[in-house]
Amino acid sequence: MSNVIANAPSNADTMTLEKEGAENGPAVMADAQRKSNRSETILYVDGVSVTFDGFRALNNLSFYVEPGELRAIIGPNGAGKTTMMDIITGKTRPDTGDVLFKSETDLTKMDEADIANLGIGRKFQKPTVFESHTVFDNLLLACSGGRGVFNALFHRLSGAEKARIDKTLTTIMLDDKRDEMAANLSHGQKQWLEIGMLLMQEPELLLVDEPVAGMTDSETEETAKLLRAIAKEYSVVVVEHDMEFVRDLDCKVTVLHEGSVLAEGRLDHVQKDPRVIEVYLGR
């Protein structure tokens, strides 16, 4: 009963999708470098633009994330960070451009649930957990496995699932809160719980939107540690304002500005880029 529902579209489907994407997209330049990039990437964003009522939120945005990579994305307000996340996770459809997962699956044609089941987890800017559920239930709901309606109706908790939940509870430092209502957690704890829920989904790619906003210094430090630990197992993209935190992450940084990539590289390298200085300090 439990594994009836297929989560991802079949391979044949994704292949055709990919072909269409390749033909239609602007990336027909047949650039060898790109091709090789594509075959190795876990996330491939190319030439993506989107407009809201005349406002251009993303403008020909392209970047790539390799498997196992920890990537930080920074940028001033309105740079398009959250919109980019929306596009990757299927919440918003781009006007033009390609978004490929593991070089083969076209994400622009799928909806949130499909993308989530494909192995992309997302943490919101504002911590979003199920406040009316206990911490345990929050993790249980996120636990990978059948997402079908009847599957859920007749679901019985298995020992393996329980063990995984316990393990995650330890990872996110909420062991003692397992039966607490999520609504009663502190802001930082909610952030962790949300990260824990992502882990329960067993994703291949984690998108984390401002994980330390509103956290105390010690919490921020713990969070950085947590993310670095996670990054050992999964590919992680972190969007953040907090430079100190990004420095703590110690990873490659992409700077967004007005909907496109301004600079890319190590943090200290990027910080020396005059355009980045201009954007951050110039105004």
Added chain:
Amino acid sequence: MRNELFSVLRRSPFSLKKVRGGFVRLGGAMACLMLVAFVLPNAAQAFSDEELRNIAERLDTKSSTQKITVIEEMAADGDPRVAPILKAMLEGDLFVRDSDEHVVIGRKKGKVYTHIDIVSGEEVGESSSKELSKIKVNNRLRGALRDALATLNLFSPDLNIRTNAVEQIMDARDPTMLPLLLRAIEREDDETLLARMELARATMALAAGENPAERLAAIDVLSSETTPQIRAVLSQFVASAEAEGIEPEVLAAAKDALNDVEGRLSTWQTVGDVYRGISLGSVLLLAAVGLAITFGVMGVINMAHGEMIMIGAYTTFVVQQILSSVLPSGSPWSLIIAVPAAFLVAGMIGVVIERCVIRFLYGRPLETLLATWGVSLVLQQATRTIFGATNQQVTAPDFMSGAIEFSTGLVLTYNRLWIILFSLIVVAGIACVLRYTAFGLQMRAVTQNRRMAGSVGIRTGYVDALTFGLGSGIAGIAGVALSQISNVSPNLGQTYIIDSFMVVVFGGVGNLWGTVLGAFSLGIVNKFLEPFAGAVLAKIFVLIALILFIQKRPKGLFALKGRAVEA
């Protein structure tokens, strides 16, 4: 297409005439027969005073047939004193005085009637209604009277009276009137009226015409005109011609003319549908626009919105009651005063509701539904307790009564025209308040980010109360307008509440222009469906279309896009 429409417009002079239908009437026919025999236009005082008095006294009979005979006799000699008598009779002002059985014209002044002598036209006493017995008229008599008056008026020195008489004769389409009309045409020197007379002649000449040439000429005159009456004349002619056999070229010409007229009429029908749709839309808009603020801007699911409209309507009633002793009936002032009064009353009640109930419920939109539903029940019952459950009468001022009627059959009633205009003024007013005033700015600030607004020093509670008051007040103003077309009863609000929500949701919550466009498009769609599907099915189709439309655009016509929506 545009040329065609243009030519249609050109060919149909916008002859503004007082509304009138009209058909062949037996009484009219007989009256005219007599006229043809005896009429002496401008004959001065054909009756002696005594004769007139005697003949008028014969009106005091129960039999309509006898009354008609008398009316015809009176009208036959074209005595100028007859017209006022017949006019009084038509208006139900002709009485028999019980004391001396004289026929007098009675003019009501307060509780007493002033008696006016029918011969001299002077006041000859007064009495209460008990001493007078009315000479009763029914619809048959009214028709006869009107035709008799028309023939008398055909030679009146007053151009307007003559014009009306011609229209009346044209409506009656009675071939026996033709000789009279011909005589009138000879004397007429007003160009416009002459054209109308020629047209009237053509309607009669078609059937009565002696030879093909006369008929073809008549058809030619008729085909230039676009009215439902002409269509009826032509189609009757075609039908009888086909049955009886007639010169083929005349029949063909008549058919062509009929097709022309029908084609132009159907264009006008479409124009009429659009107008009626806009008119329905303006009513929906007025009903919904207050809700666009309380629900659209503030997010309160305001089930008491309908009751605010009702309060506005009742305020109109009360204002009229208070002013009725001061102002003459038909004066526009009571309605004009009612507008700010309704705004204040409904607005104040709105503020009270906001302060006492709704302010505790911000952030719980669904619970506002329950509380305002309770408020609506209480307000309905309160109205019922204060004013009673029955309809109250709100009178229409003169400027809102009647209609502009185009000869093409299109009727634009004044009350609808004013309501369309009024709805646009109200919307423009709200738009200005929201856009250009400090209060509008504060209001937008509070609804977008309450906490932030509070911290920059806006008194959010104050703004909330005023905003809700504004929405309620505007609903009250809508009540003033709706009292002119609907019944003023405790159920008034319930009639409009569902439609109002549909309009706001269809347009997109929080968008004033969406509400405007939503109201007008729902109105027009409804009115276009109605002729085919009937009123009930049209409404069902509109509802289903709305449901399907929301599938297509889950946030209404004008939805905000982007991140802001769910933040």
Added chain:
Amino acid sequence: MNKKLQALMGAGAMALSVMTMSAAQAADTIKVGVLHSLSGTMAISETTLKDTVLMLVDDLNKNGGLLGKQVEAVVVDPASDWPLFAEKARELIEKDQVDVVFGCWTSVSRKSVLPVFEELNSMLFYPVQYEGEESSRNVFYTGAAPNQQAIPAVDYLMSEDGGGAERIVLLGTDYVYPRTTNKILRSYLNDKGIADADIMENYTPFGHSDWQSIVADVKAFASAGKKTAVVSTINGDANVPFYKELANQGIKAEDIPVVAFSVGEEELAGIDTAPLVGHLAAWNYFQSVEADANTAFIDKWHAFIGDDARVTNDPMEATYIGFNMWKQAVEQAGTTDVDAVRQAMYGQEVANLTGGTAVMNTNHHLSKPVLIGEVQDDGQFDVVWETDGTVVGDAWSDFLPESAKLTADWTYPWVCGNCEKPMY
């Protein structure tokens, strides 16, 4: 133990105590149930009838009551909610143990309570004109049946005095009364030689408020050259906007007369009638009729309600007739027992307010005169035509093939509301 059970028990106890109380009171008073909506959509019409019954009860008590007892009115509010009508009827009969009920306005409310009255063998007086096609042992219909209203009205329209209409528009609200009446009328008109092409039928939803298109259609239909008249079975709320539109589009009574069966003085109270003079209504009663009984009734009504501006109307007279007939029948039977009163009802005569007498027939419908009135500019009607004598109300219309076969007669040896042959 728990709240709900307690509440339940409480409800039960309350009901029981009310019942025992009413049993105790039954010795002293005769109870009359009043089942009219005081809230919701029908309150606008029905509230007046509740007040009428209260006035009649008041009057009766002032004159010494009935059978030496005081009469007590039990008023409930069925709130224009049809299943609630059935619930309240049951409550009145079983809990309050009323001897008779005056109530209902809409057909659906009557249909809803009918099984209750039949099951519990109680008595309902229904005071409103309706579509007929019903006969119940337990209901007395004191309003007009279609042959007491619609058929005479159409006769008048087609008569010389009425304008000699040759084309008829049947406008109605989309429910049973208009549908049935119009069906009967169509069949009747066909008999009279009016072809289907000259009949236009149009139905609108309840509370329809936008009449522009329909009035325009009527004008177009009337422009064909034949004298056209409108028969309106438009219900309640929708009438005010209809007449306002009619007035504004300038439809004059002498051109296209409109005769209505659901518009009386009360409905016109919300409209400025000056532009509507000459339009018609058919009823068994008009306030304007000059008769001593009527003047006395109107004065009493004004005194009771405390407002001289309030009008009287046909359903009020029907209530008046029904109430007095019941009173006489109770006096004759010497008891309020339903079966005895029912037998005493047949042949019972009550003077109409407008002159003449109304007689209760064994089909539970009245014989009454039919009046046609013209709207006047003061919101009243002026009678322009009336039947020579009284017209016997038909439970089953002669103009519907299936019902023409049926007879209603509740006296032995018939004792049947819908039989083709006598039953014994």
Added chain:
Amino acid sequence: MTDYSQKYKMTPVVGWLLQDRGGMILLAILIAASILIPICSLLLPQSSAFHVPTWMVSLLGKYLCYALLALSVDLIWGFCGILSLGHGAFFALGGYAMGMYLMRQIGDRGVYGNPDLPDFMVFLNWTELPWYWYGFDMFWFAIVMAMFVPGLLAFVFGFLAFRSRVTGVYLSIITQAMTYALLLAFFRNDMGFGGNNGLTDFKDLLGYSLQSDGTRAGLFVASCVFLGLCYIVARGITQSRLGKVLIAIRDAESRVRFTGYRVEYYKLFVFTVSAVMAGIAGALYVPQVGIINPGEFAPALSIEIVIWVAVGGRGTLYGAVLGAFIVNYAKTFFTGVMPDFWLFFLGGLFIAVTLFLPKGVIGAVPAFGSANGQSFLSGVRKRLNAGGKA
């Protein structure tokens, strides 16, 4: 607080029922009522102090149907945040299915004595039964239809609406539009459902006369049983992982989506189940009140249902049952006792409950405050605090 490891070892149904104090009490009352009330009504003499009069049995039966209807609304509104303002439509459709069966049972006992056609069809000169009336002379078919038709409508409507992600007030308003459109459609005589007068004058059900006290008691018991069963089903749904997903959807719909659940399927499932329950309530309601007419589609009725739930306490299931009883009993009581002023009381009750008892009446009872509803209630309290500062 709750030991999940313990809980999941038990037989699930018994397990979560034991956890559910309010539900246990409700079921106990239902069982007691279904035994005691028929006895008190049928066996005890009229004179007995404990005799329950027939009208009371019918009245309670009617309340039970309303309670089931409220339960169905609470299932979607309290647990999934779908505020349906058109649930009366499903109730009425269920009622019509039952009404059609009862109508067919009349047979030739109608006034026109036509064995094939109901009276209103004879009267409209219809010569044969419309196709959609076929099969309704069979009880089982009518019962299946009473569940299938509302379920199908809910499925189609829900499929469209949830797929397009129509949420919040937009959803509420289109459900209202749906029931309003059905109201207008059923008013039409041409629809073949008796127009405004609806279906009435029923004689018997499965051969038992509807006028007899025994049948009334039987219908009452059936109402108790179905309310109990539907309660158990509803509780089962809310206690399952699916129920947790529903609550999660209510609180944070997009989070659920990003967690990989197909929110629209979940909503569709629970919406359909709820509509089926409403249909059952309608089917039980009609034989007890003796009439079904388009008035049941009235948008105002659907709003009232939501109010029952709110008064009782949203998101608790038994609260909805309690709310339906309180409001309807108040209505019965006040319309009889103070017919001219009862709307003041009812309106006042609604305002007072929203202002002072945001968790409904059940939330005011301390023993229930901590049950399943707790999380919801604390959420409300928080929002109240946030909003109340204005």
